[in-house]
Amino acid sequence: MKLPLARRIWDSIVLRGPVIPRTDRDRAFVTIHTLLLHLRPVKVPARAIGFTHTFGLGGSSAVLLGLLVVSGLLMTLVYQPAPGVAFDSVVRIERDVRFGTLVRAMHYWSANLLVLVVVAHAARVFLTGGYHGARQFNWVVGVALLAMVLGSAFTGYLLPWDQLSYWAVTISTGMLGYVPVIGERLQHVARGGADIGASTLVVFYTTHTSILPALFVAMLSFHFWRVRKAGGVVLPPAATGGSDDEKVLFVPHLLVREVMLALAIAAVVVLLGAAVGAPLGERANPGMSPNPAKAPWYFMGLQELLVHVHPVVAVVVIPCLAALALVLLPYVTADDEPTGTWFQSDRGRRAAGWGALVALVVVPLWVLAHEFAAPHLPAWRGAAAVVAGLLPLAFVVAGGLAFGRFVQRWHVLRRNEVTQALVVLYVVGFAALTAIGVWFRGAHMALVWPWTR
Amino acid sequence: MAERRRAFLARMWAGLSAVAAVQGGWVTASFLRPRVVADGAGGLFGAGAVDRFAPGTVTAFADGKFYLVRLADGGFLALHRECTHLGCTVPWDPEQQRFACPCHASVFDIHGAVVNAPAPRPLDTFPVRIENGIVKVDTSQRQRRDRFDPSQVAV
Numbered sequence: 001m002k003l004p005l006a007r008r009i010w011d012s013i014v015l016r017g018p019v020i021p022r023t024d025r026d027r028a029f030v031t032i033h034t035l036l037l038h039l040r041p042v043k044v045p046a047r048a049i050g051f052t053h054t055f056g057l058g059g060s061s062a063v064l065l066g067l068l069v070v071s072g073l074l075m076t077l078v079y080q081p082a083p084g085v086a087f088d089s090v091v092r093i094e095r096d097v098r099f100g101t102l103v104r105a106m107h108y109w110s111a112n113l114l115v116l117v118v119v120a121h122a123a124r125v126f127l128t129g130g131y132h133g134a135r136q137f138n139w140v141v142g143v144a145l146l147a148m149v150l151g152s153a154f155t156g157y158l159l160p161w162d163q164l165s166y167w168a169v170t171i172s173t174g175m176l177g178y179v180p181v182i183g184e185r186l187q188h189v190a191r192g193g194a195d196i197g198a199s200t201l202v203v204f205y206t207t208h209t210s211i212l213p214a215l216f217v218a219m220l221s222f223h224f225w226r227v228r229k230a231g232g233v234v235l236p237p238a239a240t241g242g243s244d245d246e247k248v249l250f251v252p253h254l255l256v257r258e259v260m261l262a263l264a265i266a267a268v269v270v271l272l273g274a275a276v277g278a279p280l281g282e283r284a285n286p287g288m289s290p291n292p293a294k295a296p297w298y299f300m301g302l303q304e305l306l307v308h309v310h311p312v313v314a315v316v317v318i319p320c321l322a323a324l325a326l327v328l329l330p331y332v333t334a335d336d337e338p339t340g341t342w343f344q345s346d347r348g349r350r351a352a353g354w355g356a357l358v359a360l361v362v363v364p365l366w367v368l369a370h371e372f373a374a375p376h377l378p379a380w381r382g383a384a385a386v387v388a389g390l391l392p393l394a395f396v397v398a399g400g401l402a403f404g405r406f407v408q409r410w411h412v413l414r415r416n417e418v419t420q421a422l423v424v425l426y427v428v429g430f431a432a433l434t435a436i437g438v439w440f441r442g443a444h445m446a447l448v449w450p451w452t453r
Numbered sequence: 454m455a456e457r458r459r460a461f462l463a464r465m466w467a468g469l470s471a472v473a474a475v476q477g478g479w480v481t482a483s484f485l486r487p488r489v490v491a492d493g494a495g496g497l498f499g500a501g502a503v504d505r506f507a508p509g510t511v512t513a514f515a516d517g518k519f520y521l522v523r524l525a526d527g528g529f530l531a532l533h534r535e536c537t538h539l540g541c542t543v544p545w546d547p548e549q550q551r552f553a554c555p556c557h558a559s560v561f562d563i564h565g566a567v568v569n570a571p572a573p574r575p576l577d578t579f580p581v582r583i584e585n586g587i588v589k590v591d592t593s594q595r596q597r598r599d600r601f602d603p604s605q606v607a608v
Contacts, residue, residue, distance in 0.1 A: 167541065171556070174539030189485070194595070195518075195535075287515050287534075289541035291555035306539075307557075311573065444558040 027251040037255070039224060041232060043247040048233045049254045053128075056261045057121035063262045064114040065216065067269055068152075071107040072209065079159065081205035083198050086161035087283045094280065105273030111153050113269065115298050118149050126329075126423065127352075129339030129416065130234035136330035138226040143326045145219055148212055150298060155208035157296050158201065166284035167293040169204075170196055175295075175302065178311035195286070236340035291443050301430050304437030307445060308370050310389030317393060322426075329423075334415045348417035351407045355425035358403060363432040371447055400425060500531075500588040511545045511563065517592045519579055520545060520552075522563055528606035531590040532565040533577040543576070552576065564601040574599060581607035 003011070021027040031042045047053070078097055080089040093100040122142060125131060131139035158169045173196070176187045192199025227233075238244035248254075295303045305314040343349035377387055400422055408418045442448035498517045506512060506523040513520055513534070522530040532552075536543045541556035551568060552561040560569035565576035575598055580591045598605065 167556075170540040177540075286518075287542055288544075289536075289555050293539075293541050293556040307571070444555070446558075 021251060024249060027249050031250050037251070039228065040250050040254075041228065042250060044232060044250055044254050045235060045244075046246040046248050047235055047244060049248070049257060051257070053235075054124055054233055055120075056258070057117055057124050059258055059261060060265055061114060061118050061121055062220070063265045064110045064117060064269070065220075067110040067266065068107060068114065069213065071103045071110065074103050075107065076209055081159070081201050083161060083201055083284070086159065086201060090160045090162075090280060101277060102270075102273050105276070105278040106269050108278035109269050109272040109276070111156060112297075114149060115153055118146055122146060123427070125234075127342055127420065128234050129337075129341075129344060131330040132333070132335050132339055134230040135226070135234065138223060138230065139330045140327055141219060141223050141226065143323075145216075145223060148215060148219065152208060152212045152216075153298060154296065155204040155212070158196075158204045159208065160280060161201065161284045162281035163284055163288075163290050164279065164281040166196060166286070167289055168295050169200070170289075171293050171303065172295045172299055175306065175311075175315045178315045180312060180316065234340045237338055292441060292445050294437070294441070297434065297438050300437030301434035304367075304433045304441070308367065308388070309392045310384055313389045313393050318396075333419055337414050337416045344414070344417050344420065347411045347413055348420055351411050351413055351417055351421035352424040354407055355403065355421040355423075356428045359425050359429035360432055362399070363429050364436065367433075367436055367447075496591070496593050498590040498592050500590055503583060503586050503588055506588070509563075511547070513545065514590075517579075517590060519590060519592065521581075521588065521590065522565075524563065524606060528608045529581045529583070529588060530564065530606055531579040531581045532561075533579065533595055535577070536572060537567075537574050537576060538572045566601040575601055578605055583607060 002008075015033070017029045017033055018026050019030075021030045028042045031037050031040060075093060078089055078093050078100070080086060090104070093104050097103075125139065125142065154169075154172065158165045173187055173190045176190055177183045179186055188194060190200075191197075192203045294300060302314060302319070305318065308314075309318075338344070343352055377383070403425055404418050404422050407413065407421050411417075413421070439450040439453075440447055442453045498514070498519075500506075500512075500514065500521050506521060506529075508523050508527050509525045511520050511522050518534050520532045520534060522532060524530065534542050536554040536556065536559055538554065538557055538559050541554050543552045543554045543559070543561065545551075546553050550563060552565070554560070554572070557571055558569065559567070559572035561572065561576050562568050565578065567573075567575055578596045578598065580594055580596065582589045582591070596605075
């Protein structure tokens with residue numbers, strides 16, 4: 001007796017089991033037999049699904065990335081990557097394409113939020129110690145993903161080809177010229193030539209829409225895979241005999257939470273896009289630089305640093321040291337101290353708090369001091385290398401070490417807690433530089449109050 | 454006997470794979486290297502008759518991305534309009550007789566020499582030739598310099 005046609009079609013699509021599970025057995029079944037869900041665990045520790053343990057930052061990054069892909073793909077159907085027509089095609093998205101303004105604004109807001117969220121995610125992983133043991137290499141993969149997010153944001157920044165993008169990219173690639181020996185060659189590779197032009201736009205467009213997305217698919221899959229291999233989110237060691245070992249089904253307990261968060265993020269992006277929109281300046285004019293010409297906000301920390309220290313220190317030494325420190329972090333920290341608790345302990349939290357406070361005080365003071373001391377600084381040949389190069393570098397390194405020693409003595413900390421305080425010190429310091437660069441620099445990059453910009 | 458054969462074949466696989474990887478990398482790197490294309494107008498730029506330019510004046514050429522400077526003593530300098538700090542286009546201020554960059558306040562004098570930091574070196578120059586009374590600027594040859602030198606002026 002053959003089944004009805006509709007039933008046979010349905011059965012061929014849904015091979016086995018119910019689509020909507022109603023029993024616990026079915027819920028476990030659905031997790032294993034659905035493509036999108038089979039990467040997830042059937043059961044998760046009950047302690048792992050609390051919102052304040054991870055704030056869902058990793059998942060939020062993935063959601064934002066999904067929004068970027070969808071809005072981005074739509075725009076590639078209209079955008080034209082050539083200097084003479086790029087700006088006009090963006091105007092066309094804004095004016096002629098239905099919902100074009102909203103799609104472009106959602107892309108803009110998702111991109112900016114993504115940079116913030118992945119940094120917050122990295123901070124959460126760091127502060128809960130989720131980079132030890134089986135998670136060491138996944139931290140390195142995460143650092144690569146962070147670099148890719150910044151690369152995507154940067155390459156996308158040029159595409160509208162307005163005054164803001166053209167000169168922001170000029171400035172940012174201009175910084176590359178200060179790399180010793182290979183600087184000019186690096187600049188030529190980044191720009192596709194000596195100046196920003198048609199080659200630059202094609203290279204940036206292809207990197208932004210093809211190369212980086214392909215890399216994301218590969219790297220993100222590997223990143224999720226390694227989380228599963230490590231047993232999921234990092235947790236504090238389970239207390240014996242207690243309820244710490246309790247596990248709950250992924251469907252529905254974690255899945256519903258994740259879907260809710262994803263919908264909330266999508267709603268925020270739509271609202272921001274509709275309410276605030278995305279900026280579009282005047283058509284790019286290579287003959288006229290705007291005043292001031294600023295890099296995108298996530299690079300403003302570097303541009304601010306460039307005001308104070310020798311270019312080689314700001315563009316090469318400090319970024320290379322920071323990248324090296326990030327990549328080597330799991331391998332130079334102690335592997336045998338407990339993990340899973342935010343800040344590791346109350347003492348760790350206090351030490352980290354001191355690191356943040358010191359950074360928030362020292363950095364603005366240093367910026368102000370330099371502002372008033374600048375006219376009186378020596379101008380002999382080589383002065384820049386010493387006064388603006390070696391001295392600030394020595395101060396930053398020695399200052400960090402002194403702070404580390406001091407806080408360890410005072411609070412009696414474990415090694416990882418000292419490292420944590422130091423990392424917080426430097427990261428908050430860089431965040432302060434970024435804030436100053438974004439809000440307190442006006443025409444000619446002079447220090448101004450934000451409301452007078 | 455079989456062991457030796459296996460070891461040999463394994464070494465051949467490893468060696469040839471390495472060669473293939475190097476070849477692939479070299480082809481890709483070569484492909485991505487930017488072609489050397491002349492700047493702006495791409496070659497010799499005829500700026501005009503010598504008498505068109507009064508001594509002590511600066512004339513902007515947007516197409517060639519340079520300024521033609523005629524110094525008080527009659528000599529010519531062709532200055533690239535890109536600020537040597539981070540690449541902004543530097544406008545000429547005739548009242549103050551200087552180039553003042555709007556981005557980070559670098560200042561250059563009429564020779565293109567640095568008056569005010571943060572520019573690290575003078576404005577780049579293009580070679581200037583005067584043939585049959587016509588001023589010609591070779592925009593395909595950008596020249597860096599540490600400081601201004603009278604030998605850089607064309608007469």
